[in-house]
Amino acid sequence: MPAYQRMLDPTPNGPHSGESPLLTTVGLTKRYGDFLANDSIDIDVWPNEIHALLGENGAGKSTLVKAIYGLIQPSAGEIRWRGERIVLSGPSEARSRGIGMVFQHFSLFDNLTVAENVALGLDGRESFRDMSARLEQVSKTYGLPLDPKREVWQLSVGERQRIEIVRALMQDPKFLILDEPTAVLTPQEADQLFVVLERLKAEGRAILYISHKLEEVKRLCDTATILRGGRKIQTCNPRRETAASLARMMVGGEIREVKAAAGRQTTIPRLVVNDLSLPPDEPHGIRLEHISFELKGGEILGIAGVAGNGQDELFAALSGERLSNDPGTVVIEGIAAGHLSITKRRKLGAAFVPEERLGHGTAPRMKLSENALLTGHAASGMVHHGFIDTAATLQTVDKATETFDVRKAKRDPEAASLSGGNLQKFIVGREILRSPAVLVVSQPTWGVDAGAAAVIRQALLDLASAGAAVLVTSQDLDELAEIADRIAVMFHGRLSAPLAASEATREKLGLLMGGSSLEPREAAHAVGA
């Protein structure tokens, strides 16, 4: 392309001469009450392009793609398909025009086979046998191996995602939306997915790729549109940007660095798990098998793994939401606690932060002071002779607000009215203010904005350096690399031997997350570390 033509090209990364964009949004706006989820967003997505939609949680990415996929109606603005204005009545119309979508949360029936699940998502004009044959062919063509006859509950998360992708591809979409597809994949599985996406792009399709992982966007995408607070900040070529410059656009400022305090000491073991096995409590739940680890004071142990490999079950067993018949399986501060209730474990000095903020960590429609009481009633002097000390509960709210910079509209609002990041800061703060000996925390920064995530990670580091034992379960390998001293991996209800953080490379963790074991020599070395 001659230089003058490049200069006239309206898109920043150039090479779309002679074509028109496949899909355009013009001033797309979606309003929920007073809240503008999308504020007049313009994007162009071209054929042969992988277009990233970058932004923090709550930036409006999901709202935008839901409008494009016909799941919600925009309040204003329009969507143009090949230059022509369209109004989508629903996802089936979007699909019939050639727009496909793979959701972050799968909509699959566990008890049905792969083929039956795919059939349910199609319009059913072809026979089941033809459909199955086509399914096998599509999955072969794109290198997405699937056995149509297997039932979904037997499959890994990566395989389930393949079903969703194949289901979308069977409709031959010209435009495919993927919502955070790598969130549930191991690094190796993600690499395989990228090969598939490159191939789809080469076939002339357009891909809209939602993510907040900067490195993979730089690697994979031709164009990136950055959203923040419902507005479009910029469209750029991610390969010409640095991860830091993309992060600045996403967050709108610099992110605080997290630092471990000096002088962290490893003392006596404060949390010990001995050969913990637990049968699942629901039909397709995960069985915990022979889990053992030891966690000393001043130490942070990270547990990596793809979601659904037993992390929730482990959390329930550690917190006492599920009890074990053998008291010795969970030892808190030297006391066998496997048979003790969550309240008694809290009295031993343990504190817990579950993954789900609303409905598990807090009662959404109750005030923060009441939510302070929820976990503080056991051991924080908030209850005298059965009567609640309201002043003490409010004091906890004020302290957490001050120490962890919780932003809220009034002194004591309902939990549900806080943003995800602020509520998570409150929940983590509520537990840390009790000065726990052991903190078990699951997905501490899931869906939290970068500023809040930094505050929370720093708080965990500070708690450890004050002598507490901290167990962090996370799917975010970068997060674990940042704060954990040792990292173990959960796979199919088993926990690998922990690796020292310095030796836990993405490749090694990825292998463990996929169920492979490391070389014997290496594994032995890791145990010694």
Add this chain to the structure above:
Amino acid sequence: MQLVLEKRTERSNTIALVSPLIAIGLTIVTMTILFAILGKNPLLALQAYFVAPLTDGYSLQEIAVKATPLVMIAIGLSLCYLANAWNIGAEGQFLIGAVAGSWIAVKTQGTDAGAWVLPVMLVLAAAAGALYALIPAICKVKFGASEILTSLMLVYVADLLLDYLVRGPWRDPNGFNFPTTADFDPVATVPVLIEGGRLHLGSIIALLVVAAAAILLGRTIKGFEIRVVGAAPRAARFGGFNANQLIILTFAVSGALAGLAGIIEVAGPVGHLQPGISPGYGFTAIIVAFLGRLNPVGILIAGLFLALTFIGGEQAQIAMKIPLDVTKVFQGILLFYVLACDSLILYRFKLVFPNRQVARGAG
């Protein structure tokens, strides 16, 4: 232009207070139309329903008498409903309490039993109501049976038991074959507060129950447990609260209160055990509980209001020949509006003008 229901960020406390009043207003409007359709003068009918009973001392006392069982039962039900346990069988627990308490009254009839009789009747009635309520609660906890169905079905069992007793073993020999026990002895009767009046000690007990419930729910950790288990079961489990224990507890308490209300009604205003001692108190109390926002003070006010409709209904029947069933229609419509208006606590109406609104949003 379009009317949309829009979610509020936080529940509106103003609407939580005002919503029952809106519901009452809408009910009155609906009733006005209904009276007009029935060919009655709506203004006179409303006057008979809501104003006339408030103008003489006898009716005022009678309102308090009717409100007493309603409030006591509704307080118990509100504890259940807050804990997400659906006791629909208060009517049965009320009848069983009445039967169990009456047993002492019948057995001591004509003897020179002392002042212990009434207290023992009250305790026994509460215990019987609690045990009866525990049947659906235990079925729920042990076997997962729907407490809505089991508690409701047990109402008919209690009703038939009472019927059998007053037609059979407990029938008054001098009662001309009417299905009723003999009038209770004075020691087995709830004393009246004003000589020659109708207001009795039960009303005082009801007020004490209201106060106790207010303290329980507002100030104690047990009350907090009840509220959390209902509002967010998983968070409650995380907090260390046992939902099954609370189902048992709230059912037992509400059964005890219903049973107590039953014996107070029989040993008070009625004076003997007979069929039809309850004009559906146990069911009307469900309306009272919700109209009162599951709040003890709210329930006290709602109980007085529903009692007014009972008395007003009687007056309207006498004065204007409006069928007594219209009172039930009234109560049903009221519950409907109460539940409908509750959505305004979490949502609000908004007029949307699509184009102009967006212009503002974009700018």
